[in-house]
Amino acid sequence: MARILFFGKLADAAGARTRNVALGSETQTIGDLVTALGRDDAALGQALSEKSVRYIVNELVAERNAAIGDEDEIAFLPPVSGG
Amino acid sequence: MARILFFGKLADAAGARTRNVALGSETQTIGDLVTALGRDDAALGQALSEKSVRYIVNELVAERNAAIGDEDEIAFLPPVSGG
Amino acid sequence: MIRVSADPFDPGAELSVFETRAGAAGAVVSFLGKVRESAADKTVSGLYLEHYPGVTERSIAEIEEQARKRWAIDDALIIHRVGELRPGEPIVMVCVAAAHRREAFEAADFLMDYLKTEAMFWKKEIREDGEAWIEPRDADYKDAARWKEKGRKG
Amino acid sequence: MIRVSADPFDPGAELSVFETRAGAAGAVVSFLGKVRESAADKTVSGLYLEHYPGVTERSIAEIEEQARKRWAIDDALIIHRVGELRPGEPIVMVCVAAAHRREAFEAADFLMDYLKTEAMFWKKEIREDGEAWIEPRDADYKDAARWKEKGRKG
Numbered sequence: 327m328a329r330i331l332f333f334g335k336l337a338d339a340a341g342a343r344t345r346n347v348a349l350g351s352e353t354q355t356i357g358d359l360v361t362a363l364g365r366d367d368a369a370l371g372q373a374l375s376e377k378s379v380r381y382i383v384n385e386l387v388a389e390r391n392a393a394i395g396d397e398d399e400i401a402f403l404p405p406v407s408g409g
Numbered sequence: 410m411a412r413i414l415f416f417g418k419l420a421d422a423a424g425a426r427t428r429n430v431a432l433g434s435e436t437q438t439i440g441d442l443v444t445a446l447g448r449d450d451a452a453l454g455q456a457l458s459e460k461s462v463r464y465i466v467n468e469l470v471a472e473r474n475a476a477i478g479d480e481d482e483i484a485f486l487p488p489v490s491g492g
Numbered sequence: 493m494i495r496v497s498a499d500p501f502d503p504g505a506e507l508s509v510f511e512t513r514a515g516a517a518g519a520v521v522s523f524l525g526k527v528r529e530s531a532a533d534k535t536v537s538g539l540y541l542e543h544y545p546g547v548t549e550r551s552i553a554e555i556e557e558q559a560r561k562r563w564a565i566d567d568a569l570i571i572h573r574v575g576e577l578r579p580g581e582p583i584v585m586v587c588v589a590a591a592h593r594r595e596a597f598e599a600a601d602f603l604m605d606y607l608k609t610e611a612m613f614w615k616k617e618i619r620e621d622g623e624a625w626i627e628p629r630d631a632d633y634k635d636a637a638r639w640k641e642k643g644r645k646g
Numbered sequence: 647m648i649r650v651s652a653d654p655f656d657p658g659a660e661l662s663v664f665e666t667r668a669g670a671a672g673a674v675v676s677f678l679g680k681v682r683e684s685a686a687d688k689t690v691s692g693l694y695l696e697h698y699p700g701v702t703e704r705s706i707a708e709i710e711e712q713a714r715k716r717w718a719i720d721d722a723l724i725i726h727r728v729g730e731l732r733p734g735e736p737i738v739m740v741c742v743a744a745a746h747r748r749e750a751f752e753a754a755d756f757l758m759d760y761l762k763t764e765a766m767f768w769k770k771e772i773r774e775d776g777e778a779w780i781e782p783r784d785a786d787y788k789d790a791a792r793w794k795e796k797g798r799k800g
Binding site: 502503504505506507508509511514515516517518519520521522523524525526527528529579580582591592593594596597600601604631635 | 656657658659660661662663665668669670671672673674675676677678679680681682683733734736745746747748750751754755758785789
Binding site: 331333334335338382385401403404405406407408409 | 546628
């Protein structure tokens with residue numbers, strides 16, 4: 327199972343800060359994961375597709391076409407607001 | 410007697426931080442005072458004539474041609490160095 | 493040193509420890525950010541801040557490294573609160589020690605711009621009209637862009 | 647508030663009082679200047695600072711007024727030591743509180759540039775090779791000139 331982390335307003339959209347997801351064989355990339363999550367919850371799919379959203383895979387910055395698997399930790403980050 | 414204040418390196422040049430001076434009738438301005446002080450001590454006169462020296466008369470900034478009298482406090486300021 | 497914590501901190505005590513450790517470094521600049529009492533004309537009753545533990549700290553360490561390469565600084569301290577905060581509470585503090593004041597001012601300014609626009613924190617304002625996740629203002633992005641345009645100043 | 651004094655001050659304690667008084671002002675910037683241990687490659691054993699009592703304080707009050715007109719600041723504190731100081735001792739501290747960090751940074755920077763080039767203090771360095779009255783560096787004059795070129799930034 328992949329571990330999915332949602333931060334800030336994306337956690338509100340997902341209704342949770344973390345989710346464990348078994349990635350099907352059609353879910354090869356972050357983009358595929360967004361599509362899969364959007365099938366169950368269109369609003370979440372839309373929130374995750376905003377161009378301001380950034381991705382982290384196993385604690386490293388990743389692009390939307392990054393390969394992911396069931397051992398990975400995948401984080402979705404909305405625009406930050408520290409300080 | 411006018412009260413003369415010397416600050417920083419000008420106090421070193423004058424050998425004192427303050428001096429009380431009876432202004433003669435020929436000493437009408439700060440420029441005249443510099444000339445008079447320079448007659449007794451050429452090195453002091455030269456130090457007070459440097460163009461970086463600023464003048465204060467009775468706690469207000471003054472020009473070299475400012476009128477002065479025996480009731481006045483006249484200060485000679487070398488370049489500042491705070492902070 | 494970088495500290496991200498849910499515990500409150502005391503800005504005066506932090507500056508004291510930092511400037512003592514900095515010894516005879518000529519210049520110490522500090523920035524302290526506090527939770528405001530209002531935003532968009534609404535009373536703010538509190539803030540909630542979250543971060544990505546481990547990842548956030550490492551990314552701040554990287555930006556501190558950038559600052560150390562760019563300016564001749566002797567030491568830096570970055571403290572950031574997370575969790576629940578109330579108006580008036582310290583939320584962020586940056587201290588920089590350097591031989592000269594220009595370096596200390598610029599590096600502190602740079603670190604704050606980064607913390608505002610790049611560091612992985614997410615902040616929710618609890619206001620009288622509801623809750624709202626905050627995003628950087630245009631002014632914050634503009635401030636951060638300054639450092640891309642110019643090199644190190646003398 | 648302006649304080650010119652021969653008594654030592656404690657930067658952490660000063661920031662503590664200042665930032666508490668500033669309440670929920672969003673941003674507090676402080677600058678602390680300390681006596682360095684060396685100058686021009688010579689060991690500095692101490693400094694001697696003099697000022698023009700009354701006149702110096704009033705001229706600093708005027709520049710604080712200028713800063714308040716130029717930037718939206720809530721409060722300012724300027725502390726300057728005079729008399730004999732040893733390496734590592736705090737010599738000057740400027741604190742500025744404002745709603746936003748840009749104002750606080752710029753006003754503190756401006757006040758320091760003024761204190762370096764215009765305020766009536768005279769500083770003698772006691773070095774291993776003798777005593778020397780200090781004058782501002784070219785960099786100090788250049789820094790101070792910045793504020794004549796540009797207006798208030800957004």
